[in-house]
Amino acid sequence: MILLYYILYFSAQIFVMTSSTKNIRKQPVRKRKKKQPKGVLIWSRVKWISVAIIFVGFGIWFGISFKDGINYLFNSDKDLKAEKTVYDIRNVEVLSRHSxxxxxxxxxxxxxxxxxxxxxxxxxxxxxxxxxxxxxxxxxxxxxxxxxxxxxxxxxxxxxxxxxxxxxxxxxxxxxxxxxxxxxxxxxxxxxxxxxxxxxxxxxxxxxxxxxxxxxxxxxxxxxxxxxxxxxxxxxxxxxxxxxxxxxxxxxxxxxxxxxxxxxxxxxxxxxxxxxxxxxxxxxxxxxxxxxxxxxxxxxx
Structure with missing residues (x-):
């Protein structure tokens, strides 16, 4: 389930990056910006958490639904002479379901x-x-x-x-x-x-x-x-x-x-x-x- 791991990993990274970006402020030159209301900050965090959950959920569903294709794509068997592409994820999954x-x-x-x-x-x-x-x-x-x-x-x-x-x-x-x-x-x-x-x-x-x-x-x-x-x-x-x-x-x-x-x-x-x-x-x-x-x-x- 290597692909699933990467999907979860990058989803988490996106969430961390977007969260941390909010805490970085450019120092004002003349006047300080007005603070956002607490409710707005909470809603913003909820929004990004929801996005992260959707990414993670999609990754889990994709990993389960296309497990045979993912395993094939990341198989390191040197005897597989044919060039592998991302299309093989679906192709192998279809073949597996029609054995x-x-x-x-x-x-x-x-x-x-x-x-x-x-x-x-x-x-x-x-x-x-x-x-x-x-x-x-x-x-x-x-x-x-x-x-x-x-x-x-x-x-x-x-x-x-x-x-x-x-x-x-x-x-x-x-x-x-x-x-x-x-x-x-x-x-x-x-x-x-x-x-x-x-x-x-x-x-x-x-x-x-x-x-x-x-x-x-x-x-x-x-x-x-x-x-x-x-x-x-x-x-x-x-x-x-x-x-x-x-x-x-x-x-x-x-x-x-x-x-x-x-x-x-x-x-x-x-x-x-x-x-x-x-x-x-x-x-x-x-x-x-x-x-x-x-x-x-x-x-x-």
Missing amino acids: EKMIGFDVSQYQGIISWEEIDSIAQHSLLEFVFIRSTMGTDGKDKAFELNWRGARANHFIRGAYHYYRPDENSVEQAHNFIKNVRLSEGDLPPVLDIEELPKRQSMDSLVVGLKKWMDIVEKEYKIKPILYSGEHYYSKNLQKWFPDHVVWIANYNFFVEEIKPEWHFWQFTEKGVINGIDGKVDVNVFNGNRSEIRKLLVR
């Missing part, structure tokens, strides 16, 4: 060349078992690293899935065919994923929903499996939830104080600051709301 769930990650060309054979776990804490890989974007975009990542994931026994980044103001039918042209799914793969994050600029939300449904219908007909829908929690709940109530959903929410997956989420992207051996830079990390036997029900047969 019975499956953990995965997602990648695109922005992760560069990935050493797939080095990937095994995150923070040497949780085994990584599935991966979503960006395949296509819009009507004609293709991720430059898709083929390499797609083969690497299968060769190293990850359950893999391909996702399409949807561009709201481009033709939905052409976007669906772009995905189909570039992605061949095999038995044991995850369903296709439609990633929608942007608001349309040249059409209404109702029109956007019509386009999303067209994409879903074309892709489902091609692969004989219903696609997964990915979006941020706010975007999904405000714009999509009522139109796609029966789809498997993959929700992004990076809020530091959200520590557990919601029952209605099938996949939860809880951070974009993961550190994984074999991948340069930060990585998105995900929780599947189930175990291996439950994820098999979703896979391509």
Whole structure:
């Protein structure tokens, strides 16, 4: 509980400093300042004591709520090769609370060349078992690293899935065919994923929903499996939830104080600051709301 100690220590120091500052007076040059009423001094002290209590209380709550993450951050184990950051406090806490769930990650060309054979776990804490890989974007975009990542994931026994980044103001039918042209799914793969994050600029939300449904219908007909829908929690709940109530959903929410997956989420992207051996830079990390036997029900047969 080193971090808790420091929080309490610095809170006490702040209190001492603010209290002692009140007793230091600059010597007047000509006339003496009028003394403050006793009631004002008492209220001032009560105010600073209250602030100190709040700091201490927050420190105690934080230390208890994020104890696993704090222990990891200050662990001096030299075998931990991955660079530690303050984000690991929440990341490790989330992983600890989902030890019975499956953990995965997602990648695109922005992760560069990935050493797939080095990937095994995150923070040497949780085994990584599935991966979503960006395949296509819009009507004609293709991720430059898709083929390499797609083969690497299968060769190293990850359950893999391909996702399409949807561009709201481009033709939905052409976007669906772009995905189909570039992605061949095999038995044991995850369903296709439609990633929608942007608001349309040249059409209404109702029109956007019509386009999303067209994409879903074309892709489902091609692969004989219903696609997964990915979006941020706010975007999904405000714009999509009522139109796609029966789809498997993959929700992004990076809020530091959200520590557990919601029952209605099938996949939860809880951070974009993961550190994984074999991948340069930060990585998105995900929780599947189930175990291996439950994820098999979703896979391509």
